[in-house]
Amino acid sequence: MPRSKPRSVGGSIGAALLALLLVSCTGAPLPTPSPSQSASPALATTGPTATFTFGTAAQPLGLDPALVSDVEAFRVTRQVLEGLVGVDQTTGLPTPLLATEWNETDNGRSYTFKLRDGVKFQDGTPFDAKSVCTNFDRWFNFPASLRKQAPGSSFNGVFEAHSDQASLSIYKGCSAIAPDNVRIDLTQRFTGFLQALTLPAFGISSPKAMAEGTADVLDQTREGSAISKYATHPVGTGPYSFAGWDNTKVTLISNKDYWGDKGQIGTINFVTYDHPQARLQALLDGKIDGYDAVTVGNFDQLVKQGKQIIQRDPFSVMYLGINQEIPILQNLEVRQAIEMALDKDTLIRKFYIDNTAEAAQFVPPKLNGFNNDAPTLGYDPVKAKDLLAKSGYKGEQLKFYYPLNVTRPYLPTPEKIYAEISRELTAVGFNIKPVPVEWSDGYLQKVQSTGDHALHLLGWNGSYSDPDNFVGPLFGEKNGEFGYQDAQVFSKIERARGLPEGQERTDLYHTINNQIAASVPAVPIAFPISALALSDRVLKYPASPVLNEVFTKVELKP
The missing domain is CATH 3.40.190.10 (Periplasmic binding protein-like II)
Structure with missing residues (x-):
């Protein structure tokens, strides 16, 4: 995937747009099943x-x-x-x-x-x-x-x-x-x-x-x-x-x-x-x-043992969530400093399977609305320190939630990913308080509900081929996960979902992605290969x- 275009702090966004159009089915002839969908040979009447x-x-x-x-x-x-x-x-x-x-x-x-x-x-x-x-x-x-x-x-x-x-x-x-x-x-x-x-x-x-x-x-x-x-x-x-x-x-x-x-x-x-x-x-x-969620550490061992590995095309996004219900995180410059502190390339090389792509937006590459030249602030710890100093941040403690004892397609080794991100944020001047939570102790509900989580690790796995499946659930309305409130973005997401397939709809999703990127309600990090x-x-x-x-x-x- 081409490198992302740098975005100026607090500035306007301009980008060249690329779209892949999806076809909707509205009573037209139904698609013929692909060879991969062919039925297994007939079984005996006793059943499988x-x-x-x-x-x-x-x-x-x-x-x-x-x-x-x-x-x-x-x-x-x-x-x-x-x-x-x-x-x-x-x-x-x-x-x-x-x-x-x-x-x-x-x-x-x-x-x-x-x-x-x-x-x-x-x-x-x-x-x-x-x-x-x-x-x-x-x-x-x-x-x-x-x-x-x-x-x-x-x-x-x-x-x-x-x-x-x-x-x-x-x-x-x-x-x-x-x-x-x-x-x-x-x-x-x-x-x-x-x-x-x-x-x-x-x-x-x-x-x-x-x-x-x-x-x-x-x-x-x-x-x-x-x-x-x-x-x-x-x-x-x-x-x-x-x-x-x-x-x-x-x-x-x-x-x-x-x-x-x-x-x-x-x-x-x-x-x-x-x-x-x-x-x-x-x-x-x-x-x-068989098992799912092969990690980088397992991958080489499986290859050496001659085991089958099947890779899926990327259709999820891993992100660092930011909760604007925490007062200091309502400051755009603080959120921008968080983004600039993250070395996405290092995170991907260390913790994700080869060919995982760096993310600068929440819509994955195969969907219309994906911007091939998406704006991003990029990794710049020096600028992150300077921006943080100018922002008025006084060392307020930020509770950073991350899950224990779980592997997700978008989050293969959460404890290790947390440790690296926490190190990077601390290096530019953030005061991070780790809050590890067992996945089985309601982690998902804790970070998706209103609470004291300032930062958290999570991701979104797409379930159907439409950009609304990504931006709608995450940013279509104010929620307890991000405390994000942008009436203009909410309105544009609502309008986009009603437009017929075509350039106008694609362009609107590009605009939505750019506005989300500019306000940094969360930092997209990777489109993982699972x-x-x-x-x-x-x-x-x-x-x-x-x-x-x-x-x-x-x-x-x-």
């Missing part, structure tokens, strides 16, 4: 029998995808629940799933979906238009108290508001036209609507199971997160049914009544190893068939930049 064990970096934060935004939760729920539309493994575009076709009307404000016949939820109840509306209306009607308990809900980030602020919401309503026909109405055009529906958060749950599991009553706790009884036993239409969840693993079994290809795997065990070396050793010992390691038993694994990896597509040696 293989057991597949996958090493994960952490326990899920809950298994109700509507209320979490956690990689490990989504990894499990993608197997159990399905949405109206799926994701093409090659293009990232929407493909038929529970809906076989769809049509856009009313200038993009209404979508009608033809539903797949004969599908049942894993509890035996029928999937139909009424069940789709039950799910959409549930998400729309999440009360403020529930949203506070579960800040990982995706509905607000996509549709902007819930029923208590209906006039601000893009979602208008759901109508069951017939058992196999459902219409979703929007208050305004939303160009990324179909792509957004591919999010695991919009998987359709059994209304009966949600009622029996009091899905909106978060009276239990897992990994520091408040969850419902339903979130410990999800029920969908997917190829795998939930079988169990204990302190070390989640177990799924093949759904004998699944409408589609059941693949080879009859039992999946997602086993947690919270240290990278433990995952590596488990693979070498034959205890697991990788999986697999045993020799695996012939094929459906690696996906958006992590849409359903295990019916895993092929194993006989």
Whole structure:
């Protein structure tokens, strides 16, 4: 990726713009499945029998995808629940799933979906238009108290508001036209609507199971997160049914009544190893068939052992979060000094897999809206010291939160990354107080909610191919993570999501990215390459930049 263009402190931004246009599906001919999506050979009538064990970096934060935004939760729920539309493994575009076709009307404000016949939820109840509306209306009607308990809900980030602020919401309503026909109405055009529906958060749950599991009553706790009884036993239409969840693993079994290809795997065990070396050793010992989040330290060892490594295209961004609810961080010069203190090149070389790109914005390179010549202040510790001295910073202590005992695709070794960033900030004059938090002790909720976190490490893994998936959830409104308030940027993000694909929309996202960069609400550091390691038993694994990896597509040696 070309080097970024220097940006003057507090100055105006000018940049040459580059765009890659995405195509939305609005009733046009549906894409033909790519060769990588071909079904496994037909299995005996007894169904799949293989057991597949996958090493994960952490326990899920809950298994109700509507209320979490956690990689490990989504990894499990993608197997159990399905949405109206799926994701093409090659293009990232929407493909038929529970809906076989769809049509856009009313200038993009209404979508009608033809539903797949004969599908049942894993509890035996029928999937139909009424069940789709039950799910959409549930998400729309999440009360403020529930949203506070579960800040990982995706509905607000996509549709902007819930029923208590209906006039601000893009979602208008759901109508069951017939058992196999459902219409979703929007208050305004939303160009990324179909792509957004591919999010695991919009998987359709059994209304009966949600009622029996009091899905909106978060009276239990897992990994520091408040969850419902339903979130410990999800029920969908997917190829795998939930079988169990204990302190070390989640177990799924093949759904004998699944409408589609059941693949080879009859039992999946997602086993947690919270240290990278433990995952590596488990693979070498034959205890697991694969694991995610290969670290730099593991990479060479895997190569020497001749293990398979599959790399995903970058579709996440790692950043240093800055909370403007902390008074001193409301000062732009202080935030700019933070940016100039960070040596992104060193961080990437030390802690990320080769070909990880330096980030100067939050939209990754493959999306329209990515600016190939993005403005950045660059690494300049001398200027950072000078700016800090001029800013009025008097050595105020900044609490720096970072997670322990976890690996994320965007954050492979958080403790080491924290140590390097803390060293760099201290070197230019910042007073840093480390606040290590176990991931399982609610780290995500602590840094995404209003609190005393001044700085924190986190990242965002994209889930669908639209720039709104990155800038909308992070910077589309004021939130507890950044305390960022820019009405002009909020308004432009809202306008951009309603524009049709084309140069005007692309240019507007360039402007949005530039304005975000100028105000430094957070510092983007890297677009990481993430990788999986697999045993020799695996012939094929459906690696996906958006992590849409359903295990019916895993092929194993006989």
